[in-house]
Every structure is written in C-alpha cells, then in structure tokens.
Amino acid sequence: MENIIPLLIVLLAFSVVILATCVKVVPQKEAWIVERLGKYHRTLTAGLHLILPFFDKVRAKVSLKERVLDIPKQEVITKDNVLVRIDAVCYFTVVKPEDAVYNIEDLEYAIIQTIQTNLRDIIGSMELDEILSSRDKINAKIKEVLQGASRTWGILINRVEVKEIEPPANIVQAMSMLIEADRKKRAMVTEAEGKKKAAVLEAEGYKLAKWQEAEAIERIGQARANAVKSVIEAVGNPELAGKFLLGDDFVKSVEKMASSKNSKIVLLPPSVDSLLDLIGKKNGS
Incomplete structure (x- = not known):
C-alpha cells in the first residue's frame, strides 16, 4: 500500500x-x-x-491586430538629380496566419525591403516639386504594388504613408527664400491693387461731386430763370423787373451783412432814394 x-x-x-x-x-x-x-x-x-x-x-x-511597421529613412535621387532623405510607415493586418508563417521567412523585413525598393523607383521618376506636393499619389502607388505581394504573404495592407521628405539644406534654404520673395510679391501686388482701387474710387467720387455741383447750378439757374419770368409777367415791364430783382438781391445781401456777428457798421449806397423807391415798388406789388 x-x-x-x-x-x-x-x-x-x-x-x-x-x-x-x-x-x-x-x-x-x-x-x-x-x-x-x-x-x-x-x-x-x-x-x-x-x-x-x-x-x-x-x-x-x-497577432491578428493591425500592426504598424516603421520604414527606415533612406537616401533617394529624384528625376532632377536632387538627393532627398525619405521614410514611411506601413499599417497592415494578417488575414491568413498560415500564409504569413509558411510563405515568407521574415514578414516584416520583406515588407520593409519591398517598400524601400518601390520608394526608390517612384521617387526616381519624379521631380522634387512634384514629390513635395504629391504624397497621396506616392502612398497610393506603394500600396498598389504591395497588394500583389500581400496576397501571397497572407496580409492586408491598410495604408502606407510617407512620413518625411527631407531635401538637402541648400535646397531648403533656396525654397525658403523663394517662398519669402513670393510672399513679398503678393503683398506688393495687394498694396498696388488697393491704391488703384482707392484712386478709382476717389476719381469716381470727384466726378460724382462735380456732376452734382453742375446739376445744382443748373437747377439754380433754372429757378432763377423761372423767377425772372414770373416777375416780368407780374410787373409787365422787363426793365423794371430786372431792377426789382437786382434791388431784391441787394436788400438780402445787406440784411445778411447786418445780421452777422462780425459786422458793426452797415454802409448804404449813395442813392438811397432810388433804393427806397425800388423797395416801395416791391412792397406795392
């Protein structure tokens, strides 16, 4: 036991x-x-x-989770012979684990090498200005190339993104100077356009003021002519009507001078009798 x-x-x-x-x-x-x-x-x-x-x-x-693979930075020569440093990042998911294990020896290394090779080919066929403004186009091309290999490796490439494009220091300095010069040019153009618009507005304002002034003078002249016509019709004598209007203007001028704060003495003309006679006629009418 x-x-x-x-x-x-x-x-x-x-x-x-x-x-x-x-x-x-x-x-x-x-x-x-x-x-x-x-x-x-x-x-x-x-x-x-x-x-x-x-x-x-x-x-x-x-692991079946989405994985992030950093693509090391590498130097690439563009179509216009500029040496740039470029790196990227790849997001992928394993969808067939058996293919990822048996069809490729080192999955991540294979993805890195494929992306770097295609980056060199794509960047080498483009000029620097196009590269800097076409990241989405580059990303789409790399993803398209990887899709073929990804089926064999049992993975799904979700997206590939270029992280940084680093031109040489002298190119960066030249681009900065160009951007600054373009900014100053736009500022000068904007200022010139502003001055031009101000001058046009000023000229249009001056033209409108003169037109209004001429219209006012025309209306005053027309009113004066109508007044003269009315006086002639009332008096019946054109000469007497003219003297009446002149006397009326004179009296208004004297009244205006007498009512002014700066006026101390008002001088009447020597022919006061004729003036009083004219005023009397005006009152009699």
Whole structure:
C-alpha cells in the first residue's frame, strides 16, 4: 500500500502535465499555427482547443491586430538629380496566419525591403516639386504594388504613408527664400491693387461731386430763370423787373451783412432814394 501511493502521485502529476499539454487557450485577436508530426495541421482561433500531446505542436503565434511597421529613412535621387532623405510607415493586418508563417521567412523585413525598393523607383521618376506636393499619389502607388505581394504573404495592407521628405539644406534654404520673395510679391501686388482701387474710387467720387455741383447750378439757374419770368409777367415791364430783382438781391445781401456777428457798421449806397423807391415798388406789388 505504501508503494502504491507514490505511484498514484506520479500518475496524477503526469496526467496534469498531459492535460496542460493538450488544452490550449488562444487569446482574442490571435491565431496559433499547429503542426502535426512536422506538417501543418490547423489554425487555432480565439477560444479553448484540444490538441494531441507529443504529436501536435504550436508552430507559431500570430497577432491578428493591425500592426504598424516603421520604414527606415533612406537616401533617394529624384528625376532632377536632387538627393532627398525619405521614410514611411506601413499599417497592415494578417488575414491568413498560415500564409504569413509558411510563405515568407521574415514578414516584416520583406515588407520593409519591398517598400524601400518601390520608394526608390517612384521617387526616381519624379521631380522634387512634384514629390513635395504629391504624397497621396506616392502612398497610393506603394500600396498598389504591395497588394500583389500581400496576397501571397497572407496580409492586408491598410495604408502606407510617407512620413518625411527631407531635401538637402541648400535646397531648403533656396525654397525658403523663394517662398519669402513670393510672399513679398503678393503683398506688393495687394498694396498696388488697393491704391488703384482707392484712386478709382476717389476719381469716381470727384466726378460724382462735380456732376452734382453742375446739376445744382443748373437747377439754380433754372429757378432763377423761372423767377425772372414770373416777375416780368407780374410787373409787365422787363426793365423794371430786372431792377426789382437786382434791388431784391441787394436788400438780402445787406440784411445778411447786418445780421452777422462780425459786422458793426452797415454802409448804404449813395442813392438811397432810388433804393427806397425800388423797395416801395416791391412792397406795392
């Protein structure tokens, strides 16, 4: 009996080890590749699974989450012979874990080399100005090229983005000077256009003022002519009507001078009698 107890303990421990070897719990967003006797058997998804001990082996654990791969910076010569430094970043997801394990030796290294090679080809066929203004075009071309290889590798390329395009220091300085000169040019053009518009507005205002002044003079003249006509019709004598209007203007001028604060003495003309006679005629009418 004493010899059986140690044996049971050994059998129980062995059973626990076997059970632990058989039971596999795969976490969410992971896939485990299982081989049986060295050959691909199946892919375990998230959850609880049982495998045969000693026959089945977990070959690889593959993450199904979106992964970010940084592409190291490299030097590339553009079409117009400018040496630029450029790097990128790639976002991809494994959709067929067995292909990602068996169809490529080093998945991330293969993606990096493919992107760098295609970056050199694409950048080499474009001029610097086009490169700086066409990042979306470059990203789309790289993604298009990677889609073919990604099917074989069991991955999905979500997007590829160029992070930084670094021209030589002298090119950057020249571009800064060009931008500054263009900014000053636009400022000068804007100022000149403002002055031109101000001059046009001033000329139009002056023209309008003169037109209004001429119109006012014309209206005054017309009113004067109508007044003269009315006086002639009332008096019946054109000469007497003219004297009446002159006397009326004179009286108004004297009244205006007398009512002024600066006027102390008002001098009447020598022929006061004729003036009084004219005023009397005016009142009599």
